[in-house]
Amino acid sequence: MWADDDALDATRRRVDEWEATIxxxxxxxxxxxxxxxxxxxxxxxxxGSVEVTVDAGGRLIDLRLDERVRxxxxxxxxxxxxxxxxAAYADLVQRVSAAAVATLGxxxxxxRALIDSYAGRLGxxxxxxxDAS
Numbered sequence: 001m002w003a004d005d006d007a008l009d010a011t012r013r014r015v016d017e018w019e020a021t022i023x024x025x026x027x028x029x030x031x032x033x034x035x036x037x038x039x040x041x042x043x044x045x046x047x048g049s050v051e052v053t054v055d056a057g058g059r060l061i062d063l064r065l066d067e068r069v070r071x072x073x074x075x076x077x078x079x080x081x082x083x084x085x086x087a088a089y090a091d092l093v094q095r096v097s098a099a100a101v102a103t104l105g106x107x108x109x110x111x112r113a114l115i116d117s118y119a120g121r122l123g124x125x126x127x128x129x130x131d132a133s
Contacts, residue, residue: 029110032103039099041092043084050077052084054092058122060085089122 036056044051049069053062069077096118104111 028103032099035099035103036096039092039095041088041090041095043087043091045080045084050080050084052081052088054085054088056092056096058089058092086123093118093122 039056040053040061042051042053047068049066051062051064052060055061063081065077065081069080072080093115097115100108100111100114
């Protein structure tokens with residue numbers, strides 16, 4: 001089947017390199033998955049009266065309202081909360097982007113798909129090509 005031993009050895013080396021590449025990529029992806037699970041995004045209003053934290057899935061996990069919100073209308077407080085949630089989402093997307101790029105590389109298709117998925121789910125429609133760097 002093989003013309004010579006050199007060709008067989010070269011084929012074995014290529015298969016070994018391929019296996020090593022797959023194993024390394026799998027390890028990086030597993031590490032990234034663990035890191036992403038622990039990420040949160042946090043934001044606060046400029047005056048610090050509203051602070052929001054979202055978990056890796058984008059769920060609200062903490063909302064802190066300073067006593068100063070009592071002096072505002074309920075409508076203004078609601079607007080501040082919603083705007084701060086959106087800012088926390090943006091913070092989370094930035095953290096996911098940084099983790100994906102650091103672990104997989106900026107040109108990695110899996111990293112780009114992950115970043116785009118988070119950005120899309122959390123309300124941002126533009127791509128993050130410029131934001132990730």
